[in-house]
Amino acid sequence: MSAVTLKNSIRRLRFEHGMTQEELALRTGVSRQTIMSIERGETNPSVLLAFKISSALSTPITQVFDMEGRLAPV
DSSP, rough: OOOOOOEEEEHHHHHHTOOOOOOHHHTTTTTTTHHHHHHHHHOOHHHHHHHHHHHTTSOOOOHHEEEOOOOOOO
């Protein structure tokens, strides 16, 4: 069984929008440390937070987050 991981483009998108981690955190109602942890791939956001992040970045969620790896066969 191969591992499935959640990749994200938050850092690149923040830079494109001229936004700091702190600004993104304020817009989404979480701490800067949470944003930093998600950017680094150390933490996976809840579905709601993922939608908030994509909304704050004015980017479709599928362009912010992407699943890498394969699901286990059934």
